[in-house]
Amino acid sequence: MFFKLNTSIGQPFYVQLMQQIRHAAESGALQDGDQLPGIRTLAEELVVSPNTVARAYSELEHEGLLELRQGSGAFLTIKRRARGLTERVQAASRKVEDLIEELHQEGLQDNEIWRLFETALFHRAEIGAE
Amino acid sequence: MNPTPVIETIGLSKTYGKTDAVSGLNLRVMPNCITAFLGLNGAGKTTTIKMLLGMIRPSGGEARVLGRQIDSSDESVELRRSVAYVSESQRLYDYMTVAQIIRFTRSFYPAWCADTEKTLLRMYELPPNRKIKSLSKGMRRKLALLLAFARKPDLLILDEPSDGLDPVGIEQLLETLVSQCSTGTSIFFSSHQIAEVERVADRVCMIHKGRLVMDASLDEVRESYRQIDLVFNALPDEYELRMPGVERIESRGHQVRMIVSANAESVIERARAYYPSSTEVSPIGLREIFLDRVKEN
Structure with missing residues (x-):
């Protein structure tokens, strides 16, 4: 791969290399x-x-x-990692909005929905669920 | 995790008559690194290096190179075996050919690296059968570098190694510094060329008028040195903006320009209390820092 290091962007070279590899x-x-x-x-x-x-x-390792092997260089180890947290939170937030919308249509008020959520979460905490 | 420095000076000084060539220099050069010794011509770089090598006697202070006291004559022979040195005023045996001086030098150093010798002979395009007296200045410099590099020293001290080299020669030199460092040689080189220092060095020690004016890693410089430009309707007192990390404050009319070596964020936070109408932060290069230090002193 090709790398490009810039001396004028106020970023250490090692950070630039890490970003380019990522x-x-x-x-x-x-x-x-x-x-x-x-x-x-x-x-x-x-x-x-x-x-x-x-x-x-070594920071990428x-x-x-990266996996560093003695004498033979560095190898990329791209695993199917869990999606980024932001992405998951965004997806969850859409689901919650859909659910609220649905409950509104069934005639529930915001404060009732709020209580339902609270109770459900509280209940899960009580029984020691994750 | 605190490795022993390969060069350590405490209050090292040299006076010529009434002139302080080097005064109270405290230098620490770490192993397995490329350290640049940056300064204008006449800043005291060569004097410092000559003291480190025992070529001139310090007027004051002390220094250790590879853990050995520099003024102890019993240790200086040992030291010369493990430290290689290339300078602008290097003397080579004029009557020898390139191949002869290589053979001659090789015989003194058991760790001589034939690979390096071969690679550099090719890279530097040195004619093996040419007599040294008929080599150009640049070629002599390259030959001196080859002799130093192929010894595989623990420490390489280079005084203005790029002087007299053309751009291609400089690039080859820097490349060789990198490959020497990756095989475990510590490198200390003096230079007044900011571009080459900025690229290749891990750390930079800046000397001006015989004094150390900066000692920092290039990563630190890139990460923390910032220029902050502020515009105020009512200019706060400079004193209010002075805080740790602020290296310099200058004001012109409603504008204030600050150079900070650390804590840029807290400096900006402090400045906000005085309601600046504009705040601009930009990274600052080694060149600006160098010029600033030189101006200040």
Whole structure:
């Protein structure tokens, strides 16, 4: 893959590398199992300190996006991860709105719906459900 | 996690007559890093480096290189084996050919790396059978670099290594610095070229008029150094805006320009209390910081 480092955007090089690798993984430019160049090779290519590349790789390894194998470089590990939290919250919020709409049509008032939700959640907490 | 510095100076000073070439320098250079020593011509870079190598005697203070006291003569031989040095005034044996001096130098260093020798000979396009006295300045520089790099030293000290090199030569030099660092050599190089420092260095130590004016990692610089431009109807007192991280405040009419090395957010928060009609924050490069430090001192 191609990298581009910018000295004038006020962002450490290792952060720029991490973002570009993440973006390549999201856009499909990099796929599961793809190999990235070794630390030394990439540092020489970009003419940046090897510590910069090492830091980007090790933080991405920590995030679970890269797997570093001794001597053979870095491999992408894109798993079917759970959808992002924001996405899930948005979907849930749509479901809740639909439900409220439906209950309105059945003649329930906001305060009654509110109590129903509260009671249901309270009940779940009481019985120790998740 | 605090590794021993490869270079450590405490109050290192050098006086020539009444001139302080270097004064009270406290330097810490960490291992496995590329550290740039940035300063204008005549800022004290070469004097510092020569003291570190035991080539001139300090007027005051002390220094350790690879954990060894620099002025102890028993240790200086050991030190010279593990530290390689390239300077602008390097003397090479003029009567030898390129191949001869390589063979000659190799015989002193058991850790000599034949691979590096071969790679650099090719990359630098050095003619093996040419006599050193008939090499151009740039070629001599490249030869000196090859001899230093192929030794696989623990510490490389380079005084203005890019001087006399053309843009391609500089690029090759920086690439070689990177590959040396990735095989475990610590690098300390002086330069007045901000662009090369900004690209390749992990840390930068800035010296001006013999004094250390900045010591920071480039990541820190990119992450935390900001210029904040504010416009006020009623200008607050400068004193009100002074807080940790503020390096400089300048005002012109209704405008205030601040350079901060940290805490940009709290500085802006503080400024908000004075109702600025405009607030602008922008990253600031090594070049502006350097010029600012030079101006200030």
